[in-house]
Each structure stands twice: as structure tokens, then as C-alpha cells.
Amino acid sequence: MSASKPEKSVGVRIERSLNENEEEFVARRRIAVLQSLNKLKINFSQDEVPNIALLGSGGGQRAMVGLLGSLVQLQKTGLLDCILYLSGVSGSTWCMASLYQDPNWSTELETVKDKIIQRLSSSEVSWTDAFAKLKKYYDEKDEKIFSLTDVFAAMVVTTYVKEIDERTLTDQWDQQSKDPFPIYMAIDKHFKQNNDGDPWFEFTPHEAGYSLTGAFVETSSFGSKFENGCKIKNQPEIDMLYLQALCCSVLADGDENKKFLLEQIKDPTSLSEDECYKVLMDLVDMNLSVLNGNDPSALDESIRTQLNKLNGGKRQMVQAKKLNLTDKKAAKHIFKCLANWIWGRNYNFLHNMKDKAVPSTLLESETRDYQDAGLLVNSPYFSVLRKERDIDLIISLDFSEADPFKTVKKAAELCKELNIPFPEVNIPSEDVKKPKDFYVFKGQNTPTVIHIPLFNVVNCGDKIEEWRKKYSTSKWPHSDIQMITDLMEVAGKNISNNKDNLLEQIHLAIKIHK
Template sequence: KRQRVNVLVSAVIWWCFLSDAVPNIALLGSGGGQRAMVGLLGSLVQLDKAGLLDCILYLSGVSGSTWCMASLYKEPDWSTKLETVKNKIIRRLSGPGVRWTDALAKLKNYYYEKDIFSLTDVWAVMLVTSYVKEFLREIIVWEIFLFCFTLQTTTNLVPSSDILNIHAAVMLIILIVMNKNKMKKQDEIDMLYLQGNNICCRTALECIIICNTNLQCILYTMHPHSPPIDECYQVLLKLVDMNLDLLKGTDPSACDQFIRTTLTDLSGGQRPLIRQLEKLNDDKTAGKKAAKQYVMQYTVDVCDYFSLELNICRCMSQWIWGRHYNFLHNMTDDAVPAALLESETRDYIDAGLLLNSPYFSVLREERDIDLIISLDFSDGDPFMTVTQTAETCKKLKIPFPEVNIPSEDVEKPKDFYVFKGQNAPTVIHIPLFNVVNCGDKIYAWRKKYGTSRVPYSAEMIAELMQVSGKNFTINGAKLLEQICVVAVAKYFQAQARQI
């Protein structure tokens, strides 16, 4: 790869044949859902056509950009046949989506295969799959491990994790009041007290029903062919009534029959593995104990049927994302921070929630990066990623150029920015939508390709590919010029070290 870079750059500056003068170049793709996936693909295709793709040593991304990367890396030597790979990806994105039954089957596989199940699995299967139109197990690997930051542990919480807990509480409250109706006037109550109330058996079962109903609403929104919401709700409601029948000493057989019939219908005719109801003897103390034990096991059997849904509810209530066993747990190494050693598990989230571009994956000193090409597909401020990176690097004393953005450019960004600094990598920043490729319709383009949009049509994909590629069609000469400048600087630095 370095030899091919040599050949390319030597066409402009002959002395770059020396290997020490070949610049290390990183291409960054920010997050942005399907907009980032299609935008990165269009950018790579145009770089290839301009003969500049071989200049890239590192390709790094977060969130939506990793969806594109996961698709690319399924093909060996994808960069040598990018046009073919591109066509295959576009055909898939323009085709039919994954069937609900297949998505649910895949999610169940994740649930039974993994030691720790989390919302990351739900997100990858139910949401990402609806956009990429296939199952990409690699997405989870790219998202969690390669481009992520640890925000929370199970025993010790860093300050930022408090925000996560607040978000979880707010999310559940929003779900419960989605119908916009105020049932009755209620005095303000401390959130911890509200959580404490959930300890009693009746309230806990009702909370399961609320969580399950809200979960079914969410899944139905993404997959209209999901199991009926009302039937799932009624099964759990009857389960509560069955427990109440036991406490009141009444016959629960009607509830039992309803539960069995409904579960059989939901499973497509397969009889649920629930023990047969026996006549409960309420006349003797021993009989009451046996009845309680029986109904308890019966409840467990029904909950096992809904094990996946209930586990998702548990992950929602506890806001569990990307939980994995901590391989550093109980290690004895002074070089490793104590916070990384204490907890048995660690929780990881998409890096895009912290910084929507993978700058720090390439800013390690060992990378020795000379030039960073930042493609920003963010929804909103197109300069937030580069300005936040500059601020963080300044605090951590990591070499990074000063970033000064004219105030008028925030709403009307240009198509090509170059930031330079002493003993720091050169940074080229390219907003996806700008005044050059979108004219005065930047806001309209952002709205049309919003992050929460339904999967793009074939026409939208082709249009976005063209717009993202145009940034390199117009600026190919400027990019090559900056590569040459960096190569010359590196050449003279190498010569100075030899003197």
C-alpha cells in the first residue's frame, strides 16, 4: 500500500520516492445513520475514481459509517473492485427489508448465545437491520469495541453515567404518558421513592405489563407485522389475575385456559411448555402451600415464554447497553487505572453519543498520522465534531491544530476546510451538505435526509451518493495539493533527522 502511495505522489513530487516521505493519511467517517452509510460509500467511490483511494492508510468510523464499513469488509480486497461492491450494496439497500419473523429469530439467537444480553443487540437487529436490509453481526463489533468509550461500570459510576440513569427514567415516563392524557392530579414524588414502590408483588407484575406493552408499541412501530399488542398484554394481565385468584382462594382455571389458548395462537399452533393445571386444595394448609408453589412455577413458565421481551424490558428499565465482561477485572497492574479493574462488567455505548467522529482512534501517538480527512455527516452543526476534538486535545495535550470557524459558516458551511498547526497533523474537514453542492438549500437537504427517516428509496440513495461524491469531484485537486504539501514536509523532516 505504501509503495502504491509512493507512485501516486511521485507523479507530482519526484523526491517522495523515499519511503520516509510517504504520509500516513486517515479517512474518518462520522455518525449519521443511513445518511452516513450512503455518504461514506459515495465519498469512497469518488476517491477511487480520482485515483486517491490508495493514499488512505486508515479508514475509521462511528455509527452509520461503520454500517458501510461492515458491508465493504465482507468483500476481500474491496478497494480493488469498489464499483462492483458499490453496486451490490446499493441493490441490497434498494431491495426488500428483512422479514419480521427473521429479525425476531435473529434476536432470539443473540439472546440465547450471549452471556450478557443488552439493548445493543435489540438496536442492532431491530433498528440497524431495517436500514441495511441484512444482518450484520460485525456492526456490533465495530460499534462497541473499535470505536467506543466506556461511560459506566456496574459498581462504580463515573459522573457522566448519572446522565444515563436520568435518561432511563425520563424514557420510561415518556412511554407511560404516550397517550397524552392526564389521569389524575398527583403530587410530586421523589424518583427513588417511586422505584422503591416497585418492590411489592402486585406493582412489580403491573410494571412488567406496562413495560411489555410499551415494548410491543415500539416494535410494532418498526415492524407492523409483529405479534398483536393486545394479546400479549392480556396474557400478562390474566397472569396477574391468576395470582390474585390464589390469594383469594378462587378457581384460576378460567385464567389458565385463556393463557394457554392465547399462547398457542401466538406461537402458530405450537403448544406452550406450561405444566397442566391441577385442582387446588384450599381446605388444608399443606394444600395452600402446594398451590402457591404451583402457581409460582406456572408464572415462571409463562414468563419464560416471554423471556426475550421481558429481558428487553429489564434492559430498558436498567438502561443496559453493550454490557460485556471486563477482562481487566482483578488484574494487578499499576499501569491500568483502578476504575478499569474493580468491576466485573463494563457498559459500552456508541461513540457517536460522546463524539460523533472517530478522531481519537487515529490520534494515538503510535499511528503517526500526518493528514486527517474528516467527512462530517452529522445532523446539525457540521463543525461540532472538529471543534470538540480540538478542545479535548488541548486539555489532554494531544497535538491537534487550532480550529477557528467563521460564525457565518455555521449555517452556510463551505465544502473544504484545512486546519494546520505546528507538530500536529493537518486536518481537512468536509461537511456533507454545503453551499457548493447544495447552494442555498442546505436546510432542505438536511431535512430530506434526516437521521430518523425511513429507509431511503433507490432514488434517494443515488441522489445522496452523487452529492457526497461531488465534494471530491470539485476538491480533488485541493486534496492532492494538501497530500503533496504533507509529503514534502515529511521528506524534509526525514532529511533533517539524517543530518
């Protein structure tokens, strides 16, 4: 579409209401929830059906596998069909992206589970395929919105999820789906750093946008260039690999990483093609090392060696296959992104719009940077706390590595500041190091919140720390089937051991809903 002849886009919506397609799905899904609860011998009328949201926290591949194990047990206990929304941040979105590849996955979860385990235990995506994907991202995107998230997607996320998923969120979703409605969560970097506005940014099969502000664009148009509500240049819809990277870009906020790289890179445009790619690959490996908690000093030395050759003026050119112009331009642009630490950059669909309901700073910028929501709250509470979603019961699965209560405490703190209904959260001091497997927080005119820590005294006994160390973020990715299935089993116990407790809270939520 020509920039000189913009057409009015019907994709931009500034309203604190649900998308019409989502409303229609919710109405149908509530009928299915009623039927599933009737099977569990809980009988009530259609208007008494509680709206239940299941949340998956961040935690890398640990969260991916933990969420999968939890969902398998929810299906076995008959409770999965009671869930209206499934929302995730960071590593949980890796599980979601895998599940929704299969239409109506919740009715064939055993088969889908086996397929995911088989993939995770297979060999990694080859460097050749990863670089080809990176080049494709660069070729398809405007340089203004190509960022380190594209590099992270192709070179890092693929090592964890073991695939290059080029489908899109709208491709994955069938309006007649029998699965819970998916919500992927990220945050706006500017609002997060400045502690103003609405940082919460959600992606659903229909819309992407700011959850609390109520400013959305059609998901298929996210990333395209807009001016005053008009789409003036189309960009391809982001694919699922990029979305997983965007939702899990924990390095995006790392000031220390940025300082380190700035010390290493002085004049990237003067590197030869071969040196450029050598340094790039070392930087990718260094990012993996930082993510996994490993010592990056060897990679630091390799980078310094390459740059010392440059600084000495006596480079010995290595004979290798020459790269074409596009590859060289892409490499130089990547170094520019590294120097400026640009992550998750996309065109701002609200640019130069005039609407008092939207923060003025959001309307002014041509682009926005998005990153891992776990950098603010490691669970997607604010996607389901939208008033119009009318959630009665939140089941929060916490796969965090450190404090198992940090997510729910932080959510309560922010909700208090923002005047969003949320129950008070009081944790017994003795539970911080020895958490139980089931917590319920309630308040007047608030949703009920169930909080379930992954490792606890019930499923781990007195070996909580052993399990935490065994599945620490620094020890992923795992390809060992036994490691994967053991973690799924431990996560699943948190559901199977608490079936009666979950049913009780669902029953009480029905009474509240009346």
C-alpha cells in the same frame, strides 16, 4: 474452559504501542501509498510517505450512504489508495461493515457499491428472521452480558442495513488486504458519564480496547470472561450486526427514554407469553419512532392497553402459538434490561488485573457498558490520534445533522484538555449556516485536519436546508434508489471538486513528515 482452571491468556496487552500485526500491515500499506502517489505524479522516498487517516462521522443511514459516495469518488480520483486508516463511528460503521464483506473492496468498488445499493433498496429483514437472530443472541450469551444492544441489533439495525451479518471482524480481514486498515469506534459509558478515564474504545481486526490508555484484548476474545488477565470463560466473538448496533446505539444514553419505559413496566414477570411479546414489539417500534423523530404516542397507547388488562385482573388470554421456555426466559430478561436500561454490556477483560497504567475503576468492575461514540464526539478522531499511529493528515467527512462544525470543534476542545496535539479550529461566523466544502486546520507539531461538511454552498447552492430536511434522520430508512444515488452524488462532489486541494495538502503533509 473451566473457571476453576484458568489458562493464561496472551490476548490481554497493556502497552501504548501498535499491535504487531497492525505494524506489519502499515509497513506494507505505506509501500502501496507510495506507488499510488507516484501515479499522481507526486514523487518522494519511502520514508517521506505521509500517514493519512479518513474519518466518517455518525449520521445514521445518511452517513452510511454519504461515506460510500465519498469513497467512490476517492477511488475515481486515485486518492483512495493513499489512505492508510479508515475509521468510523455510528452510521459510518454501517458502510464500513458492508464494504469489508468483500476482500479488497477498494479495488472493485464499483461492483461493491452496486451490491450495497441493491441491498439497501430491497425489502427489510423479516420479523421472523429478526426474532430468530435475537433468540440466537440470547442462547449464545451469558445473561450477564445480554443487553438491549442485542435487541437493537436484531430488531432495529436490520431495518436500516437490510441484512443479518453474522460474520466477525476477524473473519472479514485478510492480513494481505489491499484496503485501508479499519477502526470502529465506541465509548465506555461509565467514563463518558463521569468525565474521567479514557472513554474511547476501538475495534480493529486484531485488537479491541481503550485507545488512549493502551489496554487491549484480541478482538476474537472481546466479550469473553477474564480474571486477572486469564480467560476463564469463552464467549463467541461478536458478529458484525452486533458491532454495528454497539457503534450506533444512540438510544443507550437516553434518560428520558428510560423514565418513560420504567413508567410502563411495573411487573414484567407476570405478563403472559403473548402479551410479553406484544409489548416487546411495541417497544421495539417505539425505539424506531424515537430514532426517526416520529410521534410514539400510538405505541404508548398500545402498551398501556396491554398493561391495563393486566392491572384489571381480567386478561383475556389470546390463543396463539406457545413459546418454549427459552423464549419466555429471554423475554423476561429483555424486560429486566429495559427496566435497568442496560446497553452494550460485555465482560471486562481487565477485571481484577493489577496495573498502574490502567484506571483503578476499570480494573474493579466485572462488566462494562459500551455505546455510540457519537454521544461524546460524532467523529472518530481519538482512534487516529494515538501517538503511535503517527498520523500526518486527517480527512474528516462530516455527515452530522445539526452544526456541521461541532465534531471538529469538540475534538479540538478535548485535545486541549488532554494535551493531545491538535490544530486550533476557528470557523468564520458566516460559515456556520452556510458552510463551504473544504476547510484546513493546521498547527505546529500537530496533524493537519481537513474538514468536509456533507451539505454546503458548493454542492447545494442556496438549498442547504432543503437537502438537510430531505435527508434528515427522521426520514430514514430509505429504500428509494434515486434518493440513495442522489445523496451519494452530492457527497461525492465534495471529493471530486476538491481533488487538487486534497493533493496539495497531501504534498504539504509530506514536507511536514520530513
